[in-house]
Amino acid sequence: MNILHELRTRFERVLSDYSPEPAPLAQQIRMAQDARFGDYQANFTMALAKSRGANPQELAREIAAKVDLADLCEPPEVAGPGFINLRLRPEWIVAQSNRQARDPRCGVDPVAQPLKVIVDYSSPNVAKPMHVGHLRSSVIGDALYRILKYLGHEVVSDNHIGDWGTQFGMIIYGYKHFLDQAAYQANPVGELARLYRLVNQVEGYHEAVAALPGLKDRFAAAERAHAAARAEPNPTDKKAQEQRKKQLKQLASEETTLRDEVASATKKVAAVEAAPQLLELARRHPQIAEEARLETARLHSGDAGNTRLWNQFMPECLAALNRMYDRLGIRFDMALGESHYQPALAAVVEDLKQKGLAVDSDGAVCVFIPGVEAPFIVRKRDGAFTYATTDLATIRDRVDRLHADLVLYVVDARQGDHFKLLFETAQRWGYRSVDLRHVSFGTILGDDRRPYKTRSGDVVGLESLIDEAVSRARRIVDENDERKPQGADLDDSARQKIAEAVGIGAIKYADLSQNRETDYIFSWDKMLALTGDTATYMQYAYARVCGIVRRGEIDRELLRQGSAQIQLEHPAERALALQLLRFHEALDGVALDFRPNVLTNWLFETANRFSTFFENCPVLKAETESLKQSRLLLADLTARCLERGLSLLGIETIDRM
RNA sequence: GCUCCCGUAGCUCAGUUGGAUAGAGCAACGGAUUUCUAAUCCGUCGGUCGCGUGUUCGAAUCACGCCGGGAGUACCA
Numbered sequence: 114m115n116i117l118h119e120l121r122t123r124f125e126r127v128l129s130d131y132s133p134e135p136a137p138l139a140q141q142i143r144m145a146q147d148a149r150f151g152d153y154q155a156n157f158t159m160a161l162a163k164s165r166g167a168n169p170q171e172l173a174r175e176i177a178a179k180v181d182l183a184d185l186c187e188p189p190e191v192a193g194p195g196f197i198n199l200r201l202r203p204e205w206i207v208a209q210s211n212r213q214a215r216d217p218r219c220g221v222d223p224v225a226q227p228l229k230v231i232v233d234y235s236s237p238n239v240a241k242p243m244h245v246g247h248l249r250s251s252v253i254g255d256a257l258y259r260i261l262k263y264l265g266h267e268v269v270s271d272n273h274i275g276d277w278g279t280q281f282g283m284i285i286y287g288y289k290h291f292l293d294q295a296a297y298q299a300n301p302v303g304e305l306a307r308l309y310r311l312v313n314q315v316e317g318y319h320e321a322v323a324a325l326p327g328l329k330d331r332f333a334a335a336e337r338a339h340a341a342a343r344a345e346p347n348p349t350d351k352k353a354q355e356q357r358k359k360q361l362k363q364l365a366s367e368e369t370t371l372r373d374e375v376a377s378a379t380k381k382v383a384a385v386e387a388a389p390q391l392l393e394l395a396r397r398h399p400q401i402a403e404e405a406r407l408e409t410a411r412l413h414s415g416d417a418g419n420t421r422l423w424n425q426f427m428p429e430c431l432a433a434l435n436r437m438y439d440r441l442g443i444r445f446d447m448a449l450g451e452s453h454y455q456p457a458l459a460a461v462v463e464d465l466k467q468k469g470l471a472v473d474s475d476g477a478v479c480v481f482i483p484g485v486e487a488p489f490i491v492r493k494r495d496g497a498f499t500y501a502t503t504d505l506a507t508i509r510d511r512v513d514r515l516h517a518d519l520v521l522y523v524v525d526a527r528q529g530d531h532f533k534l535l536f537e538t539a540q541r542w543g544y545r546s547v548d549l550r551h552v553s554f555g556t557i558l559g560d561d562r563r564p565y566k567t568r569s570g571d572v573v574g575l576e577s578l579i580d581e582a583v584s585r586a587r588r589i590v591d592e593n594d595e596r597k598p599q600g601a602d603l604d605d606s607a608r609q610k611i612a613e614a615v616g617i618g619a620i621k622y623a624d625l626s627q628n629r630e631t632d633y634i635f636s637w638d639k640m641l642a643l644t645g646d647t648a649t650y651m652q653y654a655y656a657r658v659c660g661i662v663r664r665g666e667i668d669r670e671l672l673r674q675g676s677a678q679i680q681l682e683h684p685a686e687r688a689l690a691l692q693l694l695r696f697h698e699a700l701d702g703v704a705l706d707f708r709p710n711v712l713t714n715w716l717f718e719t720a721n722r723f724s725t726f727f728e729n730c731p732v733l734k735a736e737t738e739s740l741k742q743s744r745l746l747l748a749d750l751t752a753r754c755l756e757r758g759l760s761l762l763g764i765e766t767i768d769r770m
Numbered sequence: 771g772c773u774c775c776c777g778u779a780g781c782u783c784a785g786u787u788g789g790a791u792a793g794a795g796c797a798a799c800g801g802a803u804u805u806c807u808a809a810u811c812c813g814u815c816g817g818u819c820g821c822g823u824g825u826u827c828g829a830a831u832c833a834c835g836c837c838g839g840g841a842g843u844a845c846c847a
Contacts, residue, residue: 143786146793156789159827169827193790194827238847279846451847477845486772486843493845500847529774530842555775556841593809615809626795627783631776632840638796639782644809645795646783653809661806702786711786717794724810733806748806770809 114209114220115697117142119185120153120199127179131161142199144695150192151200152691158195169195201691203681210679210690214750219757221697223265230266231511232258234523235443236273239430239450240280242306243437243575245635249554252624252763254523255443256709257552259761264700269515273507274434274450276427278500282409283312285422286401289408291394302433305426315395316402318385321378328378332371339364413455413497423452437575441617442763454506458498461506462491470541482537489534501535508539512547519548521707526553526630552707555632573635582616582641589643590615590770603769614765616641618648625762626713646717648764651755654720657727658752659768661745665733669749677742679750685726690747692722693754700761709762716758723751 121139128135141157158176162169170191177189177197185205190198213220234254237247254270262268287308297304342364348354385391398404412419431448438444462478465471471480471491479488491502511517522532532551539549590608594601603611623640627633643649662669681687692715699715702708732748735741756766 137787140787141789143789147790150790154789159789163827196790236847275847475844479844488844490845495845497845499845503847526775527841528847531847533773553775558840589809593807597807598803599807628785631783634782636782642796647795647809649809653807657807657810664806698786705786708786710784714784714786714794725812727806728802728811731806769807 114213114222114694115701116201116209116694117144117153117698118701120182123180123182124155124176126181127176128157128161130179131165131176144698145198150196151187151190151198153199153201155189155197155199158197162195173197203687206687206690206694207679207681209694210681210747210750213694214679214746215673219696219750219754220694221263221700227266228518229516230261230268230519230521231515231517232261232268232270232521232523233273234258234270234521235438235445236275236524237434238275238278238280239427239434240275240278240284240305240309242302243434245573245575245578246557247575248578248620249557249624249629249633250523250525251438251441251443252621253552253554253629253709254521255441256621256625256712256762257521257523257703257707259763260700260703260709260712263757263761264704269446270444272445272448272450274431274448276430277413277451277455277503279406279409280309281412281423281426282405282407283316284309284426285408285412285419286405287312288422290398301426301429305430311394312401312405314381314385314391315398316405317381318391318395319399319401321381325375325378325382328371328375332368332375335364335368335371339368410495410497440579441621442765449507449510451500451503454503454510455498457506457509458502461502461509462498465491465505465538465542468542470538480534480538480541482534482541485534485537487530487534489538501531501538504535505539505542508535508544508547508549512544517547519550521550521552523552523554526555529553550707552629554629558632558634578620578640579617581637582620583612584616585641586616586619586643587612593770607769611767611770614767615643615649615652615770618652618759618764619643621762621764622648622713625709626717628710629708646713648759648762651716651720651759652764652766653770654723654727655752655755655759655766656768656770657723658748658755661732661748663769665745667745672742672745672749675742677746678739679746680740680743682740683726683730685722685729686744686747689719689722689726689751692719693747693750696754696758699758712758712762716755716762719751719755719758723748723755726751 121142124142125135125139128138132138138157138161141160142153142155145151145154155173158173159169161167162172165172173191173195177191180189182189182199185202187200187202190200192198209220232254234257235247235251237243258268258270284305288305291308291311293304293307296307339361342357342361345357348357385395395401408419412423462471465480466478471478473479474481474488476494477488477490478492479490481488489501490499491505492498508520511520524532529551532549532553536549536551539547587608590603590611594603594608619641623642624633626646661667679690681690695715699712702711702715705711726747730744732741732744735744759766
């Protein structure tokens with residue numbers, strides 16, 4: 114039961130007498146912002162009265178009198194300029210709560226018309242170890258997958274892994290020239306990662322050496338230009354002053370950018386020159402970038418040796434990825450990587466050309482979208498396909514074969530331009546019925562608020578992030594357990610299990626609780642915080658219910674099957690029960706714009722209200738047996754909703770902590 | 771140059787397609803434990819919602835213009 118939805122439906126029936134478009138008006142029924150205004154409020158009368166030239170308060174009273182709400186609300190009140198305030202009837206809340214307490218789905222009815230949804234997320238490059246940058250896509254995507262599925266949609270998760278790109282050529286080149294056989298035997302993926310980094314570093318070295326003189330010249334020129342502009346007298350005219358200020362700023366920013374580039378290139382060169390072995394290696398492989406590209410090209414054209422290497426590397430790489438996903442509790446229904454679509458790419462380009470969508474330009478094959486300057490390159494000058502081509506082939510497959518209604522791409526906001534072009538091209542190509550959505554999220558920034566760059570060297574690996582989170586959690590678990598008044602009651606394995614759930618939950622929650630659009634500042638303390646608005650708080654509330662149940666030796670299953678009835682006398686009980694009834698609302702809220710933080714908000718509020726209930730309403734020592742049963746049922750329902758809600762975010766619960 | 775995003779309390783952020791007196795967490799300070807887990811609860815302090823103009827009954831939210839920060843922008847994905 115979605116209360117909000119129910120109220121809107123009831124109002125809509127009346128509103129159709131007032132407007133040909135009652136739905137948008139009914140949308141203006143909201144949860145009340147202030148408890149004094151009741152539980153829900155209708156805000157549409159002011160706008161409606163305006164368009165009809167009526168008095169809003171009179172209109173509000175008129176509509177309020179017509180709406181059939183008697184079973185679920187107290188008589189509506191009109192307040193202020195024409196708000197209709199709605200307060201739910203206690204009996205109605207009680208009846209709904211009792212129903213919800215017995216409902217295995219926690220009061221969430223499946224959607225009437227399920228959609229076929231494909232959620233595309235995580236998409237790491239198999240050649241490189243996963244790092245914090247992959248976290249957001251993986252965690253947000255997994256949560257959306259679970260939530261949409263729970264709402265009743267037919268959802269498929271797909272890990273569109275990068276297993277066919279330039280990086281593979283680099284690994285193959287590294288494998289052929291720099292392999293440490295013993296290290297590869299011991300830890301294949303670790304050695305491949307080392308090879309990737311090595312090739313990347315040497316490539317970067319040559320690039321930097323080649324670019325440095327030019328960069329230095331440009332930097333010096335920028336410095337001179339900036340100095341010269343500064344030396345000029347300040348004009349007296351106000352407009353000219355502003356213009357000068359702007360110009361100076363621009364020159365300063367150019368200077369800074371070039372200074373950074375020089376510094377970065379110098380650093381790359383210095384790093385290699387500081388290590389004689391590296392330098393020697395670089396000298397022996399002057400064409401490394403070009404050679405690595407050739408290895409990629411050979412792989413793509415079916416070269417037997419490189420294909421054999423690819424087949425040799427892939428299982429190891431995938432196994433390493435899966436170990437990480439296992440630990441994070443993330444699973445995919447399919448993992449169709451770039452290589453999977455390789456055979457289909459030529460046909461995509463041909464088709465685009467035939468339909469007149471793609472044209473030759475500077476030797477490349479591009480789609481041009483009117484109004485957009487940048488081309489959408491589906492085939493490079495050297496004949497290779499790009500990720501644009503792969504993405505188009507993927508859409509074709511997802512629509513033609515999988516019959517997708519909706520495809521979510523959970524990808525960094527910086528790829529917004531790519532998706533804009535991709536979706537536009539797909540439409541023109543004929544894929545109009547499918548809803549393609551870029552579920553974008555903010556960039557991970559460093560502590561200095563500057564974008565967190567993968568190649569900066571200071572990459573925080575996902576593995577070490579998780580280890581750190583778990584060990585921090587373990588320390589808290591130990592401390593807390595030993596401080597218990599009755600004495601510690603957890604053995605080592607129990608503590609470790611709790612630490613895993615709490616630590617990993619903390620990481621996920623930190624990501625999910627933030628509006629996905631905003632940039633994310635990477636901070637150990639924030640990501641691993643275990644007090645306040647964190648997963649731990651919800652897990653703790655859950656564990657407290659389990660504590661009550663344990664202490665009272667209650668069989669929760671039997672409790673639900675029994676005849677106990679929820680009664681809501683104390684304000685804390687009412688507040689909690691009403692909050693629990695809004696579970697469905699919260700999930701619908703997530704689905705509306707694919708924002709998991711709507712669910713984290715709900716969970717936090719729920720745990721909050723439970724804590725208040727816990728302080729004020731003794732359960733096992735309730736005054737009467739029926740009150741005890743009522744509170745047990747309410748606590749059980751709270752636990753089930755918390756457990757369900759957290760699990761929809763991919764966060765585990767533990768019975769004691 | 772063009773396109774896009776961001777600017778809310780000391781810090782990190784919410785703010786549900788415009789609603790009533792802008793909310794949390796952290797930090798600071800003060801309380802609460804003979805009572806089901808104090809990883810908690812209750813309270814205090816803290817804000818020209820970057821600035822300005824406009825749209826209207828009503829703006830943190832919408833439009834336009836500034837200021838400040840960031841991202842993307844032809845063959846990497």
